[in-house]
Amino acid sequence: MSARFFNLFRKELKKTVFSKTFLLFSSVIVVTLIVSLHFYYATLDSEPYGSSYGVIPFEDSEELQAHLDNNEEYISELYGRLEVTTDSNRRSLIEKEIRHRERLSLIYRYLQSHQIPYSQYYDFGSLTNRGYEDNFSFFVFVTTFPIIIMVVGIAVLSALIVTNDFTIGTYKFVYTSGVSRTKVVLVKLGVILALLFSSCLLILLAGLAFGLLLYGNSGKYMIMASYSTVFHVGITGYFFLSLLNFFSLGLFICGIIFFISLFFKNNVISLVVSAILLFLFLNGYNIFEYQNQDLAIFNVFTSVNIFDVFSVEPVFDSVWKYLGVSFAYLLISGAAGISWFKRKDFC
Amino acid sequence: METVLDLVDICKNFGRKKIISNFSMRVKEGRIVGLVGPNGAGKSTLIKIMVGLLKPTSGRVYINGVSLSHDYEKAISNVGCIVENPEFFPDMSGFENLNYFAGFRKNISKENIAEVAAKVGLEKRIHDKVKKYSLGMKQRLGIALALLGNPQILITDEPFNSLDPTSVYEIRQLVKMLAKDGKLTIIISSHNLNEIQSLCTDVVFIKEGRLVLKKEMKEIAAAVHYRITVPEELTELALHLLRDFQAERTADSSIQIAVNGEDLNGVLSRLLENKIPIREIKNVAQNLEELYLLSTGGDFHVS
Numbered sequence: 001m002s003a004r005f006f007n008l009f010r011k012e013l014k015k016t017v018f019s020k021t022f023l024l025f026s027s028v029i030v031v032t033l034i035v036s037l038h039f040y041y042a043t044l045d046s047e048p049y050g051s052s053y054g055v056i057p058f059e060d061s062e063e064l065q066a067h068l069d070n071n072e073e074y075i076s077e078l079y080g081r082l083e084v085t086t087d088s089n090r091r092s093l094i095e096k097e098i099r100h101r102e103r104l105s106l107i108y109r110y111l112q113s114h115q116i117p118y119s120q121y122y123d124f125g126s127l128t129n130r131g132y133e134d135n136f137s138f139f140v141f142v143t144t145f146p147i148i149i150m151v152v153g154i155a156v157l158s159a160l161i162v163t164n165d166f167t168i169g170t171y172k173f174v175y176t177s178g179v180s181r182t183k184v185v186l187v188k189l190g191v192i193l194a195l196l197f198s199s200c201l202l203i204l205l206a207g208l209a210f211g212l213l214l215y216g217n218s219g220k221y222m223i224m225a226s227y228s229t230v231f232h233v234g235i236t237g238y239f240f241l242s243l244l245n246f247f248s249l250g251l252f253i254c255g256i257i258f259f260i261s262l263f264f265k266n267n268v269i270s271l272v273v274s275a276i277l278l279f280l281f282l283n284g285y286n287i288f289e290y291q292n293q294d295l296a297i298f299n300v301f302t303s304v305n306i307f308d309v310f311s312v313e314p315v316f317d318s319v320w321k322y323l324g325v326s327f328a329y330l331l332i333s334g335a336a337g338i339s340w341f342k343r344k345d346f347c
Numbered sequence: 348m349e350t351v352l353d354l355v356d357i358c359k360n361f362g363r364k365k366i367i368s369n370f371s372m373r374v375k376e377g378r379i380v381g382l383v384g385p386n387g388a389g390k391s392t393l394i395k396i397m398v399g400l401l402k403p404t405s406g407r408v409y410i411n412g413v414s415l416s417h418d419y420e421k422a423i424s425n426v427g428c429i430v431e432n433p434e435f436f437p438d439m440s441g442f443e444n445l446n447y448f449a450g451f452r453k454n455i456s457k458e459n460i461a462e463v464a465a466k467v468g469l470e471k472r473i474h475d476k477v478k479k480y481s482l483g484m485k486q487r488l489g490i491a492l493a494l495l496g497n498p499q500i501l502i503t504d505e506p507f508n509s510l511d512p513t514s515v516y517e518i519r520q521l522v523k524m525l526a527k528d529g530k531l532t533i534i535i536s537s538h539n540l541n542e543i544q545s546l547c548t549d550v551v552f553i554k555e556g557r558l559v560l561k562k563e564m565k566e567i568a569a570a571v572h573y574r575i576t577v578p579e580e581l582t583e584l585a586l587h588l589l590r591d592f593q594a595e596r597t598a599d600s601s602i603q604i605a606v607n608g609e610d611l612n613g614v615l616s617r618l619l620e621n622k623i624p625i626r627e628i629k630n631v632a633q634n635l636e637e638l639y640l641l642s643t644g645g646d647f648h649v650s
Contacts (some may be wrong), residue, residue: 004453011450015436169434173492176398177451178424184451346400 005187008179012161012191021160022195025153029199033146033206040141040210064118068108075101103128103225110230116223128225139238143207147242150199151250154192155278158258159270161188166265171346181342189258189334196250200243208239248326253281255330259337265344350412351376351425351500351532352397357406359392359556366392367556370406374549376499377529379522381543382536384553385643390536391431393553394504397534398428411499424453427498431505433489437478441469441488444477445495452496463491467521483514490521501525502534507542515542522546544635552642560642566605567635573611576601576627577618585623589614603631603641 016022078098085091104124111118162185165171175181212235223232224241233241257277261270280287352374359367367389374380384390395401397408399415399422408415413422435444442460449455464473467487472480480488486506493501506522507515519542525531526546537543543550544564552560577585579600586594586602592614594604606614618625631641 004450008450011447015439015447020438168436169432170436172400172428172430172434173448174451175400176423176426176428176430177448178420178453178496179451180419343402345402346395 004179005183008183008187009190012187013194016157016161016191016195019157019160021157022153025149025156029146029149029153029203032149033142033203036142036145037206037210061112061115061117064108064111067118068105068112071101071105071108075105100128107223107225107230110225110232111223114232116232139204139207139211139235139242142210143203143242146203146206147200147246150203151246151253152278154196154199154250155253155257155274156271157195158192158254159261159274160267161192162258162261163265163267163270166346167267171265175346182338185262185338185341189255192254192258193251196254197247200246200250204239204242204246207242208235211235244320244323248323251323252326252329253278255326256333259333262337262341265346349376350374351410352534353407353409353412354393354397355407355409357393357396357408358404359389359396359401360404365556367396367403370553370556370558372551372558372561374500374532374534376532377526378549379526379533379535379547381547381550382534382553383538383540383543383550383639386538388553388643389556390553391504392556394428394430394502394534394536397502398426398430399423400430424496425499426502427493427495427500428502429486429489429493429504429506430502432482432508433485433492435477435485435488438476440476441473441480441484441491444488445473445492448492449495455495459495463494466494466524467491468517481514483510483517486510486514486518487521490518490525494525499530500532500534504536505538506535507537507539515539519546540636540639550635552639554643560638562605562638564635567638571607571611572603572605572631572638572641573614574601574603574627574629574631575614575618575625576629577623577625581623584621585618588617588621588623601627 075098078094078101082091082094082098085094107124107128108118110116165174174184215235223230225231257270257274260273260277264270264273350373352372354370354372357367357370358365370389370393382390382393392401396403397415399408399419402416408422410422411425415422435441436447439447442464445460445464446457449460461470461473464470467490469484469487469491472484477485477488490501490503490506493503503522506518510518522533522535523546526533535543535546547564549561549563550567551558574597575585582596582600582602586596589602589604592604592606592610594602597603604614615625615628631637
């Protein structure tokens with residue numbers, strides 16, 4: 001059974017990899033990656049830290065202590081203002097500022113405790129708002145666009161891998177050829193997940209290889225801050241973090257779109273629905289900005305977001321949790337999709 | 348001969364519309380069964396139910412005694428089928444298509460694929476892209492695909508549809524060749540009565556989702572169909588007396604019977620001996636076409 005399953009998987013993978021859609025997206029990704037690398041390399045010297053990455057002028061620990069003291073003083077002042085303010089709008093603004101400042105203190109203390117020197121090049125506004133500081137990461141610059149194109153490409157493939165059989169008419173052979181519908185669908189899903197993981201891996205490996213060549217493995221810190229924790233990673237660390245992060249994202253999006261295609265069995269409808277979903281995934285956080293944060297984890301469009309995974313008051317403070325939730329969504333939508341698909345009439 | 352395909356009381360509704368009603372049929376090993384009916388009679392629906400593409404609203408399909416709904420993989424492993432027009436991945440060659448679909452069957456080697464390609468006469472064009480194939484070649488590739496894994500039953504839906512005369516001839520010869528050793532059971536749905544008559548051992552007429560007639564072709568060839576009219580109040584008695592001739596009641600309360608000339612004398616004697624007056628005897632059908640029109644409500648009579 002397993003040999004037959006593997007054989008089927010191998011043939012489905014080969015067919016998909018040599019499909020026009022996959023070849024088109026792969027070419028675009030390769031070109032985008034080369035262009036990104038070229039631009040990054042070409043503009044290295046014009047950046048303030050540019051090619052001196054790793055030897056940037058860090059300021060001493062006294063500077064960091066001064067920033068921390070100033071911030072703490074300001075927080076006390078804000079609490080004082082809060083006590084005497086009755087206007088609700090104003091109170092809300094002060095509370096927001098306190099939250100921001102407390103987060104900043106958290107980051108300063110983290111830098112202190114890990115002997116990470118303070119630098120003017122850290123964008124603390126970005127850290128407290130977006131949750132990560134990417135000024136020191138070539139990685140984001142080099143891999144963001146290829147990764148986004150990859151996620152969109154694999155999402156399109158997820159929609160087409162089932163519906164193409166119905167559009168071309170090959171479903172009449174596929175679903176009468178001696179393998180149950182559930183197994184056929186699982187093989188196709190397996191192919192999508194394999195392509196997703198390998199594409200993520202290859203793109204990020206290209207970024208990693210470039211970074212290691214340029215800066216070595218001792219690269220400086222990419223500081224990340226969630227609502228309650230702060231951590232930092234180097235080049236290799238960021239590679240693994242990105243791999244988990246983007247694989248989780250792709251896993252969730254492709255899983256949902258794949259199972260939507262099981263419901264519609266039509267190329268055009270599946271692609272249109274996929275496009276709407278991708279739009280919501282890309283912009284969900286803005287659209288549902290005023291949603292109750294306690295419920296945000298249940299809203300897929302806020303909890304899974306290409307640009308804001310580590311966003312303002314992030315829903316997931318760990319990529320492992322993110323991966324777990326993505327798998328949970330995949331399992332639920334998978335069970336629902338397969339259960340529907342195996343009972344459906346194929347006219 | 349064993350029953351290889353057993354349809355038991357199949358019903359299929361789409362919404363409120365009944366497409367198939369209480370359809371039962373048994374097919375023995377090695378038979379070639381022609382499934383004939385007018386457009387919209389439910390032939391394709393029935394074939395899709397036989398291969399599991401459609402789920403019956405009620406009733407069961409057994410293939411070699413295995414229920415299709417209970418153990419789909421085991422049941423369908425004995426079936427090769429071409430439903431409606433065979434469609435393939437156009438940018439892949441015939442061989443690549445066969446090789447891809449071979450992954451769904453157990454233990455099929457590239458030699459097996461080459462073998463079936465040769466069997467259907469496609470060995471010279473098997474490495475061409477399918478988009479360059481004619482409809483006849485696609486039909487043959489479909490048969491090759493259906494034959495992968497040595498099925499016991501081959502089900503083809505309208506294999507002669509839209510084919511030019513040469514392709515029709517080729518497909519007919521191919522089906523005859525496949526049926527030669529008597530091990531493969533073939534079910535062909537078609538409008539083409541001449542092809543059904545020349546290929547099939549049995550014929551099944553279907554109308555409005557109901558089985559209206561199932562006969563062996565040799566019975567049809569040997570017998571002439573007569574319609575005998577007796578007084579309406581004596582029809583039941585006449586049917587009872589003629590039960591060993593498989594007499595059937597028609598819509599206008601006549602009796603329809605298929606017998607050869609000698610048996611007709613016996614039929615008439617038996618009625619007269621029992622004092623049943625015969626008002627009219629009509630020869631209504633002598634060949635498959637006439638029988639088809641008669642059974643499916645065509646207004647056709649041979650006087």
